[in-house]
Amino acid sequence: MMNQSPFYASGLRFSCTRCSACCRYESGFVFLSEKDLSLLAGACKMDYTGFVKTYCRWVRAPATPGNPDRECLSLKEKSNFDCIFWNQGCTVYHARPVQCRTFPFWQQVISSSGAWEMAGTGCPGINSGELHTREEIEACLAAGRAAGPLIDRQSACIRGI
Numbered sequence: 001m002m003n004q005s006p007f008y009a010s011g012l013r014f015s016c017t018r019c020s021a022c023c024r025y026e027s028g029f030v031f032l033s034e035k036d037l038s039l040l041a042g043a044c045k046m047d048y049t050g051f052v053k054t055y056c057r058w059v060r061a062p063a064t065p066g067n068p069d070r071e072c073l074s075l076k077e078k079s080n081f082d083c084i085f086w087n088q089g090c091t092v093y094h095a096r097p098v099q100c101r102t103f104p105f106w107q108q109v110i111s112s113s114g115a116w117e118m119a120g121t122g123c124p125g126i127n128s129g130e131l132h133t134r135e136e137i138e139a140c141l142a143a144g145r146a147a148g149p150l151i152d153r154q155s156a157c158i159r160g161i
C-alpha cells in the first residue's frame, strides 16, 4: 500500500549547483536501462554493440527484491574517475540516463529522512534551492520505473547486445 504521508509530503529542497561531485572525482556506477542505451547510442550515432564496447562496462549491481546479485551495464569512467562523458560538463546532457535525470529523487534516497540527509553529505544541492513538491518527487520515481529494468549481462548476451 502507498505511504500516505512520507517524510517528503511537504516537498524537498534541491537545486544542482553543478559542482560535478556526482559525475567526477570518485568511482561510481551509472547503470543503464534499454531506454537509456537507446537514447545514448542514438546521441552518439552508434549501434548498440559499438556503444557498449566504447562507453560501457559490466559491473556487479546490488541485489534488489526479485533481482539477485548480477552484472549490469554501466557507463565507463576515466582513469581519474570522471564519467566517460564528462568534459567541461556533461557532453550527453540531453540524452543522459534516467539515473542522472532523476537524482536525487531515487527510491533509496527518499526512503527515509535519514537516507536523504546522508545523500546530502555528498551533494551540496540537497536541502537548498528550489522546493520540489511531493508530486514532482514521485514523478521522478515513476520516471525511474518507466525506464525499465537495468540491462543485465545474461539477457544482453541472449539479445546480442
Ligand code: SF4
Residues within 6 Å of the ligand: 015, 016, 017, 018, 019, 020, 021, 022, 023, 103, 122, 123, 124, 125, 126
Ligand atoms: S553533487 Fe549535487 S550539486 Fe553537485 S553536480 Fe551532483 S547533483 Fe549537482
